Amino acid sequence: MASELLTISGLSAGTEDKPILHDIDLSVGAGETHVLMGPNGAGKSTLGHVIMGDPVYKVSSGTVTFDGQDVTDLAPDRRSLAGIFLSYQAPVEVPGVPLYSFLRTICQMRPELKTTARKFRQRVGQIMAELDMDESFLTRELNVGFSGGEKKKVEMLQLLLLRPKLAILDETDSGLDVDALSIVSKGIEAYRRDCDGALLMITHNTRILERLNVDRTHVMVRGHLVAEGPASMIDDIDRNGFGAYEDGLAASQGEKVEA
Amino acid sequence: MASTSTCLEGTTKAMTLAHVNVPPAQTWNYLKIDQIALSVPVPTSAGTVPTRLPRLFSRIGAGVGTEAVSWVEATTGDSRYVEVPRGTVREEPIVLSCDADAGEVRDSGVMVRGGATATIVLVSHGSGDAEGDAPLSPTPAATSANLVRVYAEKGATVHLVEVVAMGDERQHLEGIGLVAEDGARVDARQYLLGGGRVAVGFEADLAGDAATLDLDSRYIVRHHEVLDVNHAVLQRGERTRCDIQTSGILADAGQKTMRETIDLRHGGHGSKGNERETVLVTGDDIVNRTLPVILCDEDDVAGNHGASIGSVSSEQMTYLADRGLSDAEAEALFARALFDDAVIHAPEQQSLSAALDRAANVVGDDMAHDLASGLGIEPASADDPKEE
Numbered sequence: 023m024a025s026e027l028l029t030i031s032g033l034s035a036g037t038e039d040k041p042i043l044h045d046i047d048l049s050v051g052a053g054e055t056h057v058l059m060g061p062n063g064a065g066k067s068t069l070g071h072v073i074m075g076d077p078v079y080k081v082s083s084g085t086v087t088f089d090g091q092d093v094t095d096l097a098p099d100r101r102s103l104a105g106i107f108l109s110y111q112a113p114v115e116v117p118g119v120p121l122y123s124f125l126r127t128i129c130q131m132r133p134e135l136k137t138t139a140r141k142f143r144q145r146v147g148q149i150m151a152e153l154d155m156d157e158s159f160l161t162r163e164l165n166v167g168f169s170g171g172e173k174k175k176v177e178m179l180q181l182l183l184l185r186p187k188l189a190i191l192d193e194t195d196s197g198l199d200v201d202a203l204s205i206v207s208k209g210i211e212a213y214r215r216d217c218d219g220a221l222l223m224i225t226h227n228t229r230i231l232e233r234l235n236v237d238r239t240h241v242m243v244r245g246h247l248v249a250e251g252p253a254s255m256i257d258d259i260d261r262n263g264f265g266a267y268e269d270g271l272a273a274s275q276g277e278k279v280e281a
Numbered sequence: 282m283a284s285t286s287t288c289l290e291g292t293t294k295a296m297t298l299a300h301v302n303v304p305p306a307q308t309w310n311y312l313k314i315d316q317i318a319l320s321v322p323v324p325t326s327a328g329t330v331p332t333r334l335p336r337l338f339s340r341i342g343a344g345v346g347t348e349a350v351s352w353v354e355a356t357t358g359d360s361r362y363v364e365v366p367r368g369t370v371r372e373e374p375i376v377l378s379c380d381a382d383a384g385e386v387r388d389s390g391v392m393v394r395g396g397a398t399a400t401i402v403l404v405s406h407g408s409g410d411a412e413g414d415a416p417l418s419p420t421p422a423a424t425s426a427n428l429v430r431v432y433a434e435k436g437a438t439v440h441l442v443e444v445v446a447m448g449d450e451r452q453h454l455e456g457i458g459l460v461a462e463d464g465a466r467v468d469a470r471q472y473l474l475g476g477g478r479v480a481v482g483f484e485a486d487l488a489g490d491a492a493t494l495d496l497d498s499r500y501i502v503r504h505h506e507v508l509d510v511n512h513a514v515l516q517r518g519e520r521t522r523c524d525i526q527t528s529g530i531l532a533d534a535g536q537k538t539m540r541e542t543i544d545l546r547h548g549g550h551g552s553k554g555n556e557r558e559t560v561l562v563t564g565d566d567i568v569n570r571t572l573p574v575i576l577c578d579e580d581d582v583a584g585n586h587g588a589s590i591g592s593v594s595s596e597q598m599t600y601l602a603d604r605g606l607s608d609a610e611a612e613a614l615f616a617r618a619l620f621d622d623a624v625i626h627a628p629e630q631q632s633l634s635a636a637l638d639r640a641a642n643v644v645g646d647d648m649a650h651d652l653a654s655g656l657g658i659e660p661a662s663a664d665d666p667k668e669e
Contacts, residue, residue: 060584074603078595102605114600116593117559118528120501120625122652127614128604139655160656161625180604 026087027052027220028073028188033084035072042068044245046084050188055214055234057256060242061264066224067111069242072192073100073222074108089187103132105187107180109194113173115165121176122146122160129183134198149182152212154205171202178209185217194223195230207233228260243271293321295421297533301349301454304540306409306574314538314570317480317509319454320421322384324355328387333360334390334430341430343456344482344511350456353428356386367394367434374400374629375441379427381407381447381476386426395462400628401441403429405455406635409448409477410642419452419477430458435489441469444623444632446639449477449506452646456482463489463518472623473500473508473529474639480509487521487552488516494523495634501619501643502535503564512556513542514534516582520551527558530616534566541586545577556586561593563612617644621652633658 030051036042041086042065050056060066073086075098085094093101104110112187114219116124126142129135137145150157165173181189191210195203211233213219223231236253248267249255298319307315333354343350365371377389393399401580405427425447433439461467473481485494494514504506504618514523523543531537543554556573575584593601593611601611620640627633632654640649655657 076599076603078599098599098602098605099605099607099610102603108603110600110603114596116600117595118622119614120621120652122655123614123618123621124604126651126655127610127617129604131605131610139651143655143657162624184604 025052028222029087030073031087031169033081033086035079035081036229037079041082041104042079042245043072046247047206048240048247050220050222051237052187053218053220054237055223056238056240057223057231057236057254058240058242059225059259060071061268064128064242065245066242067192070108070192070222070224073190074106075100107184107186107189109177109181109189109191111193111196113177115163117163119164120124120161121164124164125180125183132184146179146183149179150180153178153209155179157250157263163264170197171199174198174202174206175209178206181213181217182209186219188220188222189213190222190224192224195225195227203230206230207217228256229258231243241267243267246271251268289377290569293422297321297322298348298352298413300346302482302509303346304343304511304572304574305513305542306576308572309365312570313436314540314572317538319452319478319480321352321454322421324352330383333509334362335386335392337432338374338390338430339434341458341460342486342513343428343430343458344484344513345428345454345480346455346482349454349482350428350479353386353388353426353454353456355546356426357388361387362392363389364392365397365399368396368594369504370398374583374630376402376404376631377427377429377541378403378424378631379405380426381451382407382409384422384425387428390427390430391429392439393431393439396436397434398438399440401429401431401439402628403427403441403443403455403457404631404635404660405445405447405453406631406638407447407449407451408638409554419450421452422448422563423477424452424454425481426454426456427649428456431460432457433461435462435466437462437466439465439467440628441467442626442628442632443469443471444474444627444635445472445476445481446474446635447476448642449475452474452478454480457484459494461485461487461489461492461494464491465489466493468495469497470626471496471498472619472636473498473510474620474623474636475501475503475572475643476506476508478507482511485515485523487516487518487523490518491520493516496523496525498525498527498535499619499622500529501532501616502529502537503532503554503643505534507536509538509551511540513540514554515544515546516549516552516554517546518552519549521549522552524553525556527556528560528584529559530619531567531569531636532616533564535564536568538570538572540572542574542576543583543584543586544576545579545584549579550581552579552582553584558588560588561612561615613644617648620644620649624653624658625656628659644650
């Protein structure tokens with residue numbers, strides 16, 4: 023087991039009026055690849071946002087420890103600077119902000135990434151080429167008018183520029199055609215290869231996992247982590263779905279399970 | 282009615298233009314939004330001064346009002362007239378600049394003949410940033426003006442870029458008038474980047490069928506600056522379309538008044554007008570006035586307006602926070618982005634230099650040149666563009 027990078031202990035969280043996550047325990051070691059799976063509405067994306075510190079969600083109990091530091095009460099910007107990256111399922115449009123200005127600003131804030139404009143431009147150009155992105159995107163407003171695939175590529179571009187210690191990819195594969203999926207997969211591979219960062223992949227689609235060596239698989243049902251195991255669990259879920267896990271949770275909670 | 286009043290700065294006599302930027306439909310007086318008054322130097326020309334441009338241009342409104350137009354015509358020493366021949370594509374931008382430091386008052390007319398394409402660049406630039414944060418009221422002697430009227434004939438395409446960038450010791454009057462005949466298309470980008478007291482009028486008459494206007498207006502108002510804007514679009518032709526997007530930053534004790542009028546006239550069947558303003562407020566002592574109006578005298582038309590005032594959406598702020606930006610840093614990004622966008626869309630050297638010079642004053646020299654350096658669009662040191 024690699025040294026622990028992310029440790030979630032007894033975490034319960036939700037919105038002001040609705041509990042969503044219940045008593046979550048999860049650990050990700052440095053450089054490991056974990057997959058979080060579960061049916062729609064299970065709370066997978068919520069977990070990603072809670073790890074990132076999204077103020078929409080309130081933590082009612084438990085802790086999030088990252089790289090040896092308790093970050094449970096830390097603001098999202100501080101968590102980002104500490105090395106956590108959340109790739110959005112639906113990246114937000116920010117009118118009025120050219121992509122270049124945004125990328126340059128978020129990199130210059132990090133002492134380890136600070137560089138001259140020309141070197142930065144060169145680095146961005148290399149990554150965009152890898153992601154098959156036209157450089158004209160740099161002068162367009164952040165995500166405004168971008169297709170779903172283009173937005174996901176911009177997320178990958180940020181991932182490769184920021185080189186975080188932990189990347190949480192929230193359904194990065196959703197809504198992508200075959201070509202875009204292939205390019206995004208290459209981006210994830212490049213992150214693993216060049217940055218040696220840890221990955222927590224939230225996904226329904228096992229195709230994006232084909233090129234990755236998955237260390238652990240977690241299954242979430244109705245806000246509970248109900249199973250954890252090796253990569254082989256993914257094939258089992260592919261064949262049989264989440265029914266057994268849903269029934270198991272219902273049974274453990276004393277609910278009647280229909281045959 | 283203009284009135285002569287005081288004597289300032291030695292021999293400079295001043296007069297007041299009492300009704301600048303009056304919108305097509307006015308509202309309650311007590312809101313103090315119906316016009317701005319400017320104290321300006323008395324023109325040296327006496328009596329009625331005939332316009333030096335072809336007569337056609339005297340019928341084009343420029344949003345600032347007839348009183349202000351008459352003052353410009355009487356004050357300017359000369360007028361500039363440019364014609365783009367029928368069916369041609371003019372590659373070189375038409376640059377209509379105004380040096381605010383020299384107190385220039387310019388009056389220009391551009392005729393874009395049928396089917397022709399042209400890029401028109403208005404650059405009103407100057408220095409003159411006062412020391413310290415004390416409120417400042419520019420003197421009439423520090424007044425400049427740039428008045429441009431454009432006639433786009435049938436099927437013409439006009440790209441318009443406007444940069445107003447000067448220090449807070451300057452007072453500036455800027456007026457743009459446009460007439461678009463059948464099928465003429467106008468896209469305009471306005472960058473209002475500074476000035477102690479700036480009045481900007483923009484009036485477009487979509488007179489022809491299927492004429493279109495896309496106006497993207499961006500501004501930053503800070504310290505004790507006053508920005509007063511009057512956008513007015515008359516949609517008279519059938520199936521005309523106009524889209525006005527305005528966004529800006531109000532900081533410190535800046536004051537902004539934004540009037541946006543879409544006037545869907547009788548006979549303009551099938552026309553659509555859309556206006557939207559977004560304001561990012563970062564100062565505690567700002568004054569933010571907005572007057573969005575849609576006038577309608579036709580059944581078969583659609584008009585929309587909306588305003589988002591206060592701050593960036595929580596989703597956007599969370600996204601930026603997730604990338605490491607605190608609220609203050611995100612606001613600084615928006616300011617930087619405004620100048621970066623002006624630099625990106627500057628079509629020639631004068632507008633580029635004006636945007637960069639102003640950016641250096643507002644966001645700092647390093648940040649101002651960061652994008653230009655990164656994208657390789659630094660201004661050339663020689664071969665300045667030709668002035669029209």
